[in-house]
Amino acid sequence: MSPTLHLLGLPADTRIVVLHADDVGMCHGANRAFLELSRAGRIDCGSIMVPCPWFPEIAREAAADPSLDLGVHLTLTSEWYGYRWGPVAVRSDASGLLDPDGYFWRDCLALRRAVSPAAAEEEMRAQLERALAAGVDVTHLDTHMGAALLPELLPATLRIAREFRLPLLLPRELDSYLSVLRLGNVDAGPYAQAVAEFDAAGLPVLDRFAMTPGVPSNESEAAYAALLAPTAPGLTYVALHPNGAEDIGDIQRHHPRAQPHWRTDELRLFGNGHCDAVIARAGVQRLGMRALRDLHRRTPALPA
Numbered sequence: 001m002s003p004t005l006h007l008l009g010l011p012a013d014t015r016i017v018v019l020h021a022d023d024v025g026m027c028h029g030a031n032r033a034f035l036e037l038s039r040a041g042r043i044d045c046g047s048i049m050v051p052c053p054w055f056p057e058i059a060r061e062a063a064a065d066p067s068l069d070l071g072v073h074l075t076l077t078s079e080w081y082g083y084r085w086g087p088v089a090v091r092s093d094a095s096g097l098l099d100p101d102g103y104f105w106r107d108c109l110a111l112r113r114a115v116s117p118a119a120a121e122e123e124m125r126a127q128l129e130r131a132l133a134a135g136v137d138v139t140h141l142d143t144h145m146g147a148a149l150l151p152e153l154l155p156a157t158l159r160i161a162r163e164f165r166l167p168l169l170l171p172r173e174l175d176s177y178l179s180v181l182r183l184g185n186v187d188a189g190p191y192a193q194a195v196a197e198f199d200a201a202g203l204p205v206l207d208r209f210a211m212t213p214g215v216p217s218n219e220s221e222a223a224y225a226a227l228l229a230p231t232a233p234g235l236t237y238v239a240l241h242p243n244g245a246e247d248i249g250d251i252q253r254h255h256p257r258a259q260p261h262w263r264t265d266e267l268r269l270f271g272n273g274h275c276d277a278v279i280a281r282a283g284v285q286r287l288g289m290r291a292l293r294d295l296h297r298r299t300p301a302l303p304a
Contacts, residue, residue: 002172002234004204007295008287016235016285017228018206019270021046021242022073022142025055027083029244033267035061037242038068042270044288045069047142050127051078051085051104056134063135069288071140071166072131074124074157076111076147078104089126095119108147108183121156124148128164140289142169142239146181151190158194162302167204167292169237170194177209202299204292207234212241212262220265221274228275229282242266 001012010016021034025048035058037043048058048070062068076097078084084103087095096114097104105111131138141161143149148157149170161168171177174191198205210230213223230236243263269275279286 002207003199004207004235004292005233007202007204008291010285013233014285015230015233015283016287017230017279018045018235018237018287018289019043019228019275020142020237020239020289022239023049023144023241023243024070024073025049025052025058027052027243028054028057029263030054030242031058031061032244033242033263034058035068037267037270040271042273042276043240043242044286045071045139045290047071047073047140048131048136049073049075049085049144050130051075051088053085055130059131059134059136062137066137068137069139069290070136071142071289072128072136072138073142073144074127074148075144076104076115076120076123076153077107077145079106079145087123087126088130090119090123092119095123097123108145108150108181111147112150112152112184115150115152117152117156120148120153121160124156124160128160137290138164138166139293140167140169146177146183149181149191150183151186154190154194165293165297165301167206167289167296169206169209170198171206171209171237172199172234173208180209180211197302201302203302204295206237206292208232208236209239210236211239212266214262217261217265220269224266224269224275225278228278229284235287240266240270242270 005014023030024034024046034046062070086103087097096116099105172195174188215223241263245264
């Protein structure tokens, strides 16, 4: 049985999806899509990219509406072409956070070759603290492109999660997540040890990771029907990337291989009730990250 189901007082065969919008704050369309779907009850939660230009907009919305379930999408990379962002606090070349253009590196392998773990920790703390100072009731931590889970940065990320008593996206079925991240060669041992420590402390741990399927539009209904009806019991964290059509032209120009229809397809399929119907037919339950944070904080803290 999933230990987290036990913590939640649910039967061992319960299947739960956590419908999560990544990349909130990245652009206006991402904010609009999250707000539309969250307020309609069509998704459960999301996470904010604090260094991005549209952070102030979503921070104002979150401060005014405490029902929004939002975490911080710890951001140490900037992958787009022509649309870039950089650190909020650490600007020195010695940090290893900056590429030759003065922005975050475009991918985790470039970051890994250059980064100072101490500087990355300072930057991640600053992102979380900026969100809290803006009035966001931060419910969890996850990471853009997996950067905060690089082996060199994992201890710092765990320290921050423990200090602020926030659930971290680090699923029990590690391969479901590590296999989609481009981190280079990693030893799964430290990740498994962290999960085991969370379990031993009685803290909630997500069971597995799934994400935007990235298929042609004419295959999207079937793909989301499969995505949202997991067969295994436990908590499946579903990382989504919905976006409004107003930004899609810009996204395409900034990154020609971005396949922006994935983002508008998600907004359409969640917005029109297709995904609600899939979940209902499958008998799957839903949960947001605030519930896990609150459960987390009822448990004695782990040493930071």
